[in-house]
Amino acid sequence: MNLPTTLDNRERDLLQVPLSALEHYAYCPRQSGLILLEDAFTDDAATIRGTLLHQRVDTPGNRGRGSIRTLHALPVWNDSYGLTGICDTVELHADGAILPVEHKSGRYQPGGPADIQAAAQAICLEEMFHRPVPKAAIYSATDRRRHSITVNDDLRTRVHQLADTIRAMLTTGSLPPPTADSRCRRCSMATGCMPKVLAGTRRYHQALTDLYTPTESQDDGR
Template sequence: MSATPGHRPPWPVTLSALEHYAYCPRQAGLILLEDAFTDDAATVRGTLAHRRVHDPGQESRPRVRTLRALPVWHDELGLTGVCDVVEIHPDGTVLPVEHKSGAYRPGGAADVQVAAQAICLEQRLSTRIDTAAIYAMADRRRHTVAVDAAMRQRVARITEQVREVIKSQALPAPAADARCRRCSMNTGCMPKVLAKRPRFEKLRGALFTPAPETEWDD
């Protein structure tokens, strides 16, 4: 990433960190601060499914040029990462396509990741991208993601939130909700245990209240 002389570039944030944070801030914190990532069946399926798109290269089909594993970045936002697939069409349209092994969730964390890819591609290719796509391998179809003003603001906001986690070196609080059942890091995170900690502290305080100091006569 280039930098203006005398200007300190922002702390880099990876595109994958945006997805992790958008899904669960604590998940992102565990990965970024403790390098604690745990595989499960779903993550292994995703790794295997990404083998082809993660191999750098390009190919040309009728009227479409396809780039795979394309490195991208954004100087102002401090984003960096790799696009699974980028399609370049004859009319100049650039379409990033993120591949996911599971089912598509509209408005979910994957939308943030692929929108951030579009924003990075705009800078690298000097173009405007208003649409991105997610290919969900579970249903074998593409889902369109609008890269509109609201999504751009969401990407910028989450980028700063991720950066704050890195700077503060503090783990976000656990979610302890339905997301935890789908998270491969559930066991190490212990969301239900930690979510009840305030209650535990309150009960402990009630049970073990220090006795008032007593003055003794000489």
């Protein structure tokens, strides 16, 4: 795998996409849009558990354990992809291997949005350390174990395409439509998003019409 060494004009001008936005958009485009475009976020029990979990790993620091050097809350970036963010944990092994470890409070879902975020962290570390990072890990507090992922070409393509999609959303300022499916039941932002109301656009506009259309009695001045 050849790593980029120089940047063209397009790469220098790329609008930076937060790593966390990749996971949010992969899970629900509208959720990502509400956070990025309207600065909206609502906590629930699940998000608070995640915040408490990250308090344990988000304090910047440099620790050693045997032959492994562990970095916490490490700022990372990749200019060729237009990515920026913070890695929960990065392990530097004695053999030169670099392993980003993303911490999640919920159960791990293979091939899910967390894989994209972890792969993006690996891609950032490659540019920063000028060496391949073919693996990443996701620690699930629910499972109480690490799940290893391979940062293959398919995952890299997904990261690149998703970053471009989010960048287009940020540029146009267009909020994605609601999904109104099973994901909404687990989303802390469902109340502000109003997916069921907005997804039924025709019913929504009909309700507005009925609300603001004068009745016969109003027309008669009664």
